[in-house]
Each structure stands twice: as C-alpha cells, then as structure tokens.
Amino acid sequence: MKARSFKATSDGSLTPEMLEAYKEDGFLVLEDYVTAQECDGLQNRMRDLIDAFDPASVSSVFETGAQTHARDAYFRESGDKIRFFFEAEAFGEGGKLTKDKQVALNKVGHGLHDLDPVFRQFSRNSKMERTAKDLGLVEPLLAQxxxxxxxxxxxxxxxCHQDSTFLHTQPLSCTGFWFALEDADATNGGLYGEPGGHKEPLRQRFHYDGDKLVMETLDETPMGGDEKHAPLVAPKGTLVILHGQVPHKSAPNRSDRSRHAYAVHMVDGKAKWSKDNWLVRSEDNPMQGF
Ligand SMILES: O=C(O)CCC(=O)C(=O)O
Structure with missing residues (x-):
C-alpha cells in the first residue's frame, strides 16, 4: 500500500496530522514542498557541474583491479568536498566507461550544501528550518x-538501511530531507520505507575503527522484507522526511526515465556527534545550521 502523503504548508510548518503520521510511520511525504522551477534550478546546476567534471581526472580511482584503496580514499575524503561517484553498470569490458557522463553517475556528494552557491541556497532557508524544528531538532545542523x-x-x-547507521549521534538524531527533483515512483527506482520501522533498534553502525572503516552489527533483528515496505510515491517537488532509524531502500531504475533527487541529512547540535563517524570535517570547518 502506497504511503500517505500531505500537501506541504507554505511556511514549512507541520500540522498535528503530519506530526502524527511521522510519529507513526517514521517518514513523511510532503507534496509541493518546493516548486518545479526550484527543482529545475538544481538539475541545471548539476548538469553544469557534471559538464565541468572530467572523468579522466578520477579514472584511476574507478579502474577495476587493485584500486580499491584509491576508491576508498576518494569516498572517505568526500565529506567536505564535491565528488562524483559512478554507477557500477556504467563500465564495460576492461573497466571502460560506456555511457555519457551525464547518465553514468550514481551520486555526487557530500558537501554540496556548503560548497556550491546554488545548492547552498536551496539547502538553507527559513522554511526548511521551520520543518526541522517542528520535527524536534533543537539545533539542526546540515551534516551531508x-x-x-x-x-x-x-x-x-x-x-535497505537506516540513516543513523552512517550519521550517528547520542542520542540518535539523524533526519533525512529527500527532495524529488523528478517524479519518483515504483516504475523508475523510487523510494520504499517500512512504516513504523523507526521504533525498532538501530541494527548497524558504519564507523572508523582505527584507520579502517567497519560495519558493526549492533542488533541482529532483521529489517522488514519487501512485504513490509510501502512505496513512497513522490511527484516532482515532494519532500520526503526520513527518520534516522526508519528502514528504507530504493529499487534499481530499469526504465527510460532518470530519477534525480537531492538529499540533505541533518543532525541535532544538541546531541553528541560520534567522532568515529565516517564523515570527518576539519576542526576549522564545523557543520553549520541554517
Ligand atoms: O535516493 C535513493 O535511492 C536512496 C536515498 C537514501 O537512502 C537516503 O537519502 O537516505
């Protein structure tokens, strides 16, 4: 069954019904949170960033073979940079890129909200701040x-994963703001979430152990299978809010349509940031709020 959805308020405030749905489900689908023009603006900006990106500059990183170390470092250092990550299926025989770069990338991250002026502006406004505070984040900080x-x-x-696995605080506070920049549904690799799954424990933590990144199991309880997941149908302009413990996932996209989305993950500055998180920022460049 499709998840319930609401029409967003103009100032980002959350009604009692919205808050009740979030409390029950662990996600909240708010249609028309941003305009089609705002979505187009981000898509155009990303097209330009990809145009300016030279895949040859990182080809050694993505070559198959003995390059896992380089690939790993490229990811580890991406917390306060703008880095480009390819789809596994974009490479053919011998590790050659077989697609145009505009349709070969999986994601770009993880510091767009700080480093790029267009993304910075989209990510910081009083509407989002209001929504974050209504959700209970006392001092929302934009982590990635x-x-x-x-x-x-x-x-x-x-x-299927829980976002607090990757951005851990004590107490847990990670909250995802996921914007559909294009229509996203079950036909083009849309999101699925497990209603109520956020009431269950955090299963894993991805963190540094010395200089190695490890995935530690915290709780063996399996996350719900396909039958427990509801499609989070998100027309262009929709904001999907994801509680840090709600199991969610997305299917492969085998359709002819792309499914662009922009996600900002926040934590509460009042909670204690776990220093062994994968996301490391230099002391002179702390996470910022709105
Ligand atoms: O966009 C997707 O396919 C997955 C996004 C996701 O898992 C997240 O933003 O936490």
Whole structure:
C-alpha cells in the first residue's frame, strides 16, 4: 500500500496530522514542498557541474583491479568536498566507461550544501528550518548532502538501511530531507520505507575503527522484507522526511526515465556527534545550521 502523503504548508510548518503520521510511520511525504522551477534550478546546476567534471581526472580511482584503496580514499575524503561517484553498470569490458557522463553517475556528494552557491541556497532557508524544528531538532545542523541521479537503465538499487547507521549521534538524531527533483515512483527506482520501522533498534553502525572503516552489527533483528515496505510515491517537488532509524531502500531504475533527487541529512547540535563517524570535517570547518 502506497504511503500517505500531505500537501506541504507554505511556511514549512507541520500540522498535528503530519506530526502524527511521522510519529507513526517514521517518514513523511510532503507534496509541493518546493516548486518545479526550484527543482529545475538544481538539475541545471548539476548538469553544469557534471559538464565541468572530467572523468579522466578520477579514472584511476574507478579502474577495476587493485584500486580499491584509491576508491576508498576518494569516498572517505568526500565529506567536505564535491565528488562524483559512478554507477557500477556504467563500465564495460576492461573497466571502460560506456555511457555519457551525464547518465553514468550514481551520486555526487557530500558537501554540496556548503560548497556550491546554488545548492547552498536551496539547502538553507527559513522554511526548511521551520520543518526541522517542528520535527524536534533543537539545533539542526546540515551534516551531508547528496545529489542522487538514478540514471535510466543502470540506476543501481539502494539496499535497505537506516540513516543513523552512517550519521550517528547520542542520542540518535539523524533526519533525512529527500527532495524529488523528478517524479519518483515504483516504475523508475523510487523510494520504499517500512512504516513504523523507526521504533525498532538501530541494527548497524558504519564507523572508523582505527584507520579502517567497519560495519558493526549492533542488533541482529532483521529489517522488514519487501512485504513490509510501502512505496513512497513522490511527484516532482515532494519532500520526503526520513527518520534516522526508519528502514528504507530504493529499487534499481530499469526504465527510460532518470530519477534525480537531492538529499540533505541533518543532525541535532544538541546531541553528541560520534567522532568515529565516517564523515570527518576539519576542526576549522564545523557543520553549520541554517
Ligand atoms: O535516493 C535513493 O535511492 C536512496 C536515498 C537514501 O537512502 C537516503 O537519502 O537516505
């Protein structure tokens, strides 16, 4: 069954019904949160960023073979940079890129909200601040951003996960703001969420152990299978809010349509940031709020 959805308020405030749905489900689908023009603005900006990106500059990173270390470092250092990550299926025999770069990327991250003026402006406004505060984030801080492309035919599956696995605080406070920049549904690799799954424990933590990144199991309870997941149907302009513990995932995109989305993950500055998180920022460049 499709998840319930609401029409967003103009100032970003959340009605009692919206808050009740979020409390029950662990996600909240708010249609028309941003305009089609705002979505187009981000898409155009990303097109330009990709135009300016030279895949040859990182080809050694993505070559198959003994390059896992380079690939790993490219990811690890991306927290306060703008880095480009390819779809696995964009490469053919011998690791050669077989697609135009505009339709070969999986995502771009993770510092767009700080480093790019267009993304910075989209990510910081009083409407989003209001929504974040209504959700209970006392001092919302923008931790990371991702532009997710889910290109036609080769857009990869995102396995079921909880976002607090990757952005851990004590107490847990990670909250995802996921914007559909194009219509997203079950036909083009749309999102799925497990209603109520946020009431269950955090299963895993992805963190540094010394200088190695590890995925630690915290709780063996399996997350709900396909039958428990509701499609989060999101027409262009929709904001999907994801509680940090709600299991969610997305299917591969085998359709002819892309499925561009922009996600900002916030944490509460009142909670204690776990220093062994994968996302590391230098001391002189702390996370900022609105
Ligand atoms: O866009 C997707 O396919 C997955 C996004 C996601 O898991 C997230 O933003 O936490």
């Amino acid at each position: 951003s991702m532009y997710i492309l889910k290109p036609p035919h080769i857009g990869g599956e995102v396995n």
